[in-house]
Amino acid sequence: MNRPVTDLKGVGAAKAKALEDIGIRTVSDLLYNFPRRYLDRSLTETTLLQTGSQLTLLVEIVNSYMAHGRRSRLLVQCRTPGGEPLSLVFFKGAQYFRNVLKTGATVVVSGKLDFYNGLQMVHPDFELLDDEDTDALTHVGRVIPMYASTEALKKQHLDSRGFRRAVTAAFDLPDLDIPELLPEELIQKHKLLDRRLALQNIHYPENEEVLELARQRLKYEELYLFGIMMYHKSLLREDVPRQVTPLPFGKSSQYDGLRERLPFALTGDQQKAVQQILDAARRKHPEAYLLQGDVGSGKTVVA
Numbered sequence: 001m002n003r004p005v006t007d008l009k010g011v012g013a014a015k016a017k018a019l020e021d022i023g024i025r026t027v028s029d030l031l032y033n034f035p036r037r038y039l040d041r042s043l044t045e046t047t048l049l050q051t052g053s054q055l056t057l058l059v060e061i062v063n064s065y066m067a068h069g070r071r072s073r074l075l076v077q078c079r080t081p082g083g084e085p086l087s088l089v090f091f092k093g094a095q096y097f098r099n100v101l102k103t104g105a106t107v108v109v110s111g112k113l114d115f116y117n118g119l120q121m122v123h124p125d126f127e128l129l130d131d132e133d134t135d136a137l138t139h140v141g142r143v144i145p146m147y148a149s150t151e152a153l154k155k156q157h158l159d160s161r162g163f164r165r166a167v168t169a170a171f172d173l174p175d176l177d178i179p180e181l182l183p184e185e186l187i188q189k190h191k192l193l194d195r196r197l198a199l200q201n202i203h204y205p206e207n208e209e210v211l212e213l214a215r216q217r218l219k220y221e222e223l224y225l226f227g228i229m230m231y232h233k234s235l236l237r238e239d240v241p242r243q244v245t246p247l248p249f250g251k252s253s254q255y256d257g258l259r260e261r262l263p264f265a266l267t268g269d270q271q272k273a274v275q276q277i278l279d280a281a282r283r284k285h286p287e288a289y290l291l292q293g294d295v296g297s298g299k300t301v302v303a
Contacts, residue, residue, distance in 0.1 A: 001028040001178060008169040018156040027170050031178075031199050033163070034218075035145035038211070039108055039127070047084050047119055056110040058129075059086055061103055066094065076101050078109075087120040100128070100154075127160050143205045167203050181221060193217040238285045266301070269293075273302050 004026060006016050016025075024030050044055040059078035067075050074094035078086045088109060090097045101107065111124030133144055147163040156162070170176065178196040180187075187194065193201070198217040205211035266274070273291065280287050293299045 001026065001031070001176070003027050003173075005030055005166070007173070008166055009172075010169060011166060015156045015158060015162075018153050018158060021152065022150070027173070027176070030166060030170055031203070033147065034202055036148045037146050038205070039144040039146060040208070045080075046082055047080065047086065047113060050113050051115050051119070053113055054111070055113050056108060057086065058106070058108055061101055061105045061107060063103060064098055064101060074098055078107070085118060087118055088124055088126070089120050089122045091123070101126070106131075106133075130161060133161070133164075143208065143211060145203055145205075164203075171200060171203075182224060186224070190220065192220060195221070234288075237287070240286055241284065262301070267298065270298050270302050277302075 004016070005011050005019055005024060006013070008027070008030075011019075019025070019030070024033055039056075044050065044057050047055070047057070057080055059080055062077045062079055064074060064076040067073050071091055072094070074090040074097055076088040076090070076097070078088060080086065086109075088101070106129045108127045108129060109121060109124040110126070111121040114120050114122065127146055129144075145164060145167075146160045149159050149163070153159070153162075158166070178199065180195050182192065182195070186192070192198075193213050195217075198214040198221075201210045201214040202218060205214065277289055280289070291299050291302060
């Protein structure tokens with residue numbers, strides 16, 4: 001897990017530098033760079049009566065050319081699997097998009113469907129799919145992961161396809177060790193996936209149900225590790241002598257007078273919270289408190 005990404009097939013020095021710029025240095029960093037969204041067979045199937053809507057469509061690029069007028073623009077002509085025509089319009093970065101969106105490529109595009117001399121999307125988000133992705137999406141029904149990228153990453157071929165290849169290369173490492181972080185009793189108690197299976201299915205979920213199980217496991221892991229970190233910090237604080245007052249009894253000289261002047265009685269939970277803070281404040285080391293409660297539950301008077 002702590003091996004450098006350069007150990008992966010297809011990741012050289014240039015790609016490693018681009019990944020390092022976004023905080024990915026090791027195989028572990030790569031596997032914890034989760035997809036930002038997923039594609040499945042719930043793509044919009046037709047553009048009929050969809051003008052003005054936000055759509056995600058699977059299209060094939062037919063042609064592209066520069067159209068000149070008051071504003072020069074690149075028009076990328078496409079067709080949906082049902083044969084419906086669609087134009088992708090780019091006013092900026094025309095040369096870049098023309099080099100990327102080549103005739104014959106299969107693309108998933110997302111954006112607002114407009115009508116101007118035909119159906120079009122202006123500067124849509126898009127993801128290029130290779131033959132394997134297209135077959136998996138349209139025939140097998142597999143969920144396809146999509147990853148966040150930048151122009152610098154894309155120049156190193158680290159778009160979603162590039163990230164999928166890198167993640168696949170990571171899982172293909174013959175000696176990839178993914179040690180379990182959670183105690184076995186917690187995994188059994190909460191019916192969680194093991195760590196390796198969760199990481200595999202957050203990147204390449206077998207279906208929506210397993211994807212949700214992977215998310216639950218990784219969320220629980222994050223909260224568990226956060227709790228361990230906070231507990232460790234509390235132990236470190238115990239080695240620091242407390243320097244502020246009040247020391248002897250944990251409450252100020254105004255505490256009793258304030259309680260007597262309150263025109264109402266504290267609830268049982270409020271009294272319990274106050275007592276817990278007072279008991280902790282008698283200790284000889286610094287303390288940090290988080291007072292949690294719903295809006296209107298009376299946190300202010302406790303504080």
